[in-house]
Amino acid sequence: MRIALFVTCFNDTMFPETGKAVVTVLERLGHSVEFPLAQTCCGQMHFNTGYRPEAVPLVRGFAQAFAGYDAVVTPSASCAGMVREYHGVLARQSGDPGLERQVAEVAPRVYEFAEFLVDVLGVTDVGAFFPHRVTYHPTCHSLRGLRLGDKPFALLRAVRGIDLVELPGADSCCGFGGTFALKNAETSTAMLGDKMRSVVTTGADVLCAADNSCLMHIGGGLSRLRTGIGTLHLAEILASTEGATR
Structure with missing residues (x-):
């Protein structure tokens, strides 16, 4: 192929x-x-x-x-x-x-x-190892556009060492929406606040998603609040073999 x-x-x-x-x-x-x-x-x-x-x-x-x-x-x-x-x-x-x-x-x-x-490819286990507490945000395009459904979760559940926790209100928008965040800053910030509160309640070390644009938006807010919660794209978690023994 x-x-x-x-x-x-x-x-x-x-x-x-x-x-x-x-x-x-x-x-x-x-x-x-x-x-x-x-x-x-x-x-x-x-x-x-x-x-x-x-x-x-x-x-x-x-x-x-x-x-x-x-x-x-x-x-x-x-x-x-x-x-x-x-x-x-x-x-x-x-x-x-x-x-x-x-x-x-x-x-x-x-x-x-x-x-x-x-x-x-018909694959869910890609040989990843990521020993951290992770929560997943299904971005609007992945959830409503492509309808990825459970696919990201299937991949994350197969990662060794991961502690995968559910994100409350996962299906709500983070408020980014590309130029929406610029043209409607106050609304975008309010939506971001709701999303950040949900992320913090999970106790996760890392927030994961399939779009870095949304992760940049949420991650910027989490960083300014000094929550200590990092952000990583799904691909980066799947590529990780952190601490894995052969």
Whole structure:
């Protein structure tokens, strides 16, 4: 199987260790991963803010960069959702039949990391060891967009040494929502406050999610409150073999 990593512009800029973790896990499972250097942003920021025509070149670039791969894996539920749900919409609106065909070929092969492991590779135990108390926040795109369901939990439950605890009010939004947090700062902060209170009640050492954008938002708040609770992307926990004995 020919696999490509779509790292996303956000992860590449802010959280490069997450992309490395995806590669670590897939290579541990016996797969090689390619990184197309032509990849850029998927256009989600532009699309969500109403700049649809400006997003079309990014859709075109994505389809070209990832053409020919059997699977495109990304550690971002929001970006995976953007490509699968809206690249086709933008291609149709562009009036370019060639772009429509390209997107129709590539978009269905884009997978969020957890769904690729569970649904495509049929794996839940990836050989991880992470001896910490962890709680999981199902981000809006992973929960309502991609409908990942129990897949992240299946992967986390198979991690050796982990103490996985349920997050109260897990299905509530953290208040990030991309530019929503900028345009509606007071509402976003109120939502963040509710989410942080839920996280703190778990007694977790680490908050985990499938989107670093939401983890950045929540983690920033937890840090300012000096809670001592860290944040890690799901891929980084799955890549961990901390303290494991051979």
